[in-house]
Structures are given as C-alpha cells and as structure tokens.
Amino acid sequence: MIISLFIDNIKFVVPKQRSETRNAKQLIELARYLVSAVGSKISLNKLSNVFGLSNDTLALYVGYMVDAYLLFEVPHFSYSVKTRHDVTKLPKLYVLDNGLINIVSIKYSKSRGQMFENTALIKLSEQSDEVSYWSELKSEVDFIAGKTAINVTATDEIPEREIKGLNDFRKKHRGVHPLLITESTTKDGRVSLADFLRTGLDAPENHASRTRRNNQVRARGKAAAPAN
Secondary structure, X not given: OHHHHHHHHHHHHOOHHHHHHOOHHHHHHHHHHHHHOOOOEOOHHHHHHHHOOOHHHHHHHHHHHXXXXXXXXXXXXXXXXXXXXXXXXXXXXXXXXXXXHHHHOOOHHHHHHHHHHHHHHHHHHHHOOOOEXXXXXXXXXXXXXXXXXXXXXXXXXXXXXXXXXXXHHHHHOOOOEEEEEEOOOOEOOEEEHHHHHHHOOOOHHHHHHHHHHHHHHHHHHHHHOOOO
C-alpha cells in the first residue's frame, strides 16, 4: 500500500522521544481520510470527533505528514500576519502525489475535480514559495500565488462561482491577475491544465497569445509543407 510507504517516511521525521506514541494504524487511517478530503478546509475539532484524538495529537500527526511530503498545507490568504494565524481561518490540505487520490477515492466525478485542483497545486508548489487560498462569504479563490489569483475547474463550461470568486477578490486586491485553469480551453484569461503544466505561472495574459502563436506557426508549417 502506497500510503503505508508514506507512513514509513513519516516515522523518519517523528522525533525519537515520541517513538512510543507512534500508532501506524491511526496514522494510516488519518492519512486516508485527509487524502480523500483533498482541497477541503481541515478542522482539528472535526478530526478529533472522527478519530477520538486530541487536537494537539492531530496537529502533530498532520505536521508529521507535511514534513514527510505526504501533505501540502495551503493557508488562508491575508497580508496581515494576525489574520494568517487566526485559528478560525482553516487551512486546506493537498497531497504531493496524485496517485494517492485514486487509491482512496470512490466517486470518479469528485476525484476528477480533486485531481485537477491538486495537479495545479503541485505545479504551483514547484514555482512559488507561498501559495494560499481566499474565502469570504460565498466567494472563494482556490490559489493565490504572487500576483496571480487562480481558480481550477475540470470542465470548459465554467461555473459562475469560479468567475465570481476571482472578480470579488480583484475588487479587494488591485493589481492581481485572474486565471482560470480549465479542462482544455486557453483563451481570454483561461488556460488548459495541460498548458498550465507546461508554462506554469507565466503572466496570465500571455497564455492565450502564446497558444495563438503556436497555432499560427503550426498552420504556416502545414501550408508550407509540399503536397504529396
């Protein structure tokens, strides 16, 4: 089991003096639960009710998983240090191996959306030291990285909430570039997941122009090719 291999990695980062408290079964069950909830806000109180563990123990376990590169923690966005450390602003957790989502997920439709979002996060984590998310009332932005606000959807038929979240964030934070990562469309502030994986956090306004240039080059190449 892949998760069991990650648990072995976790054991290497657990302090020696805590060796007697390591419970492989608890860690595996908690890891499976967190992987199945990729992209969700994580409450220690809720986890405590589910697993019967104290908040302090859960915080340690989650910390071990982050240190072992099983999980990646995305905090709530704020320029205020006080707000960033506000316990009511729950972090979101992602995994650094998409294969784990397939192992623990049952519903394909939910898994596909999680895979898109998680794949984008992995690419962002390679390029940006700080990745956060933003949520206020019914508006949400999946990721904030530098001056780019990003929402991810596993379709080309963009739900209104994805656009609303980006627009609401821009109203509060000027100078931010909105970007929608979609299934296969690259135009007008949108970029397909495949193109995003190739270009990453390039200036959002350049994604569509680059795609147009590539298409034009291919078209010229076909036109110049000798007929058989």
